[in-house]
Amino acid sequence: MSYNGGLTAEQFLFYEIRIVSKQYLEKKSVEDVILNVRKDNLFQYPTERHVTRLVRACYNRLLALDNETLVLEIAKAPTNIAKQINLYAMMRYNRLVREFMEGLIGEKFRQQDFSYTKKDINIFFSRLQEQNDAVAKWSEATIKKLKQVLNKCLVEVQILDSSRDSTLNPFFLSQELERGIRENNDLSALAAFNCFN
Secondary structure (H helix, E strand, C coil): CCCCCCHHHHCCCHHHHHHHHHHHHCCCCHHHHHHHHHHCCCCCCCCCCCHHHHHHHHHHHHHHHCCHHHHHHHHHCCHHHHHHHHHHHHHHHCHHHHHHHHHHHHHHHHCCCCECCHHHHHHHHHHHHHHCHHHHCCCHHHHHHHHHHHHHHHHHCCCCCCCCCCECCCCCCCHHHHHHHHHCCCHHHHHHHCCCC
16 A cells, blocks of 8 residues: 555544445445535535545545444444544555554554654654655645644544643543454554554
8 A cells, every 4th residue: 555645635534434434334336425415515515626535535444444333333333432433444544544553653552652742753754754755755745734634633532632732642442443453353453542452
């Protein structure tokens, strides 16, 4: 899987993925979901400009989950559980999110090091740029935006209290997500959610 800077536009999309997941479970095609979202302005955006792209992003995350039960949980579970599953879907769909969550956040949890500074995320991106030519070509503006999006993801699942916070919260993985990760035999992902058993 190649690195993709599309996260700058796609972001966390929790409200949107809830809507798309309900239609996905009704076996609607991505094209039908796009039509429905546009027709009824389900995302409640001021313009339709980004609707197609963001519906596709949500749909692709759901496909990447490869687990019908987890899709159902995104659609129906309490917000805190569904947000955890959305972050896992992002990890399955986007290599950058996965490496950030496993390589940086998961390692912090593994070492019981709850400090989290700008330096940590800067080092993460510097290493990526050294290792990957595509990432090395990203502009400073793109990298700055990606850092903001990744930090916002941590806030959404309450690993951080705010994007300015410098302490990771101990994270409690929902049973629903843990079960889904184990069903997917995707055990390396558990570290990202502070689960090491």
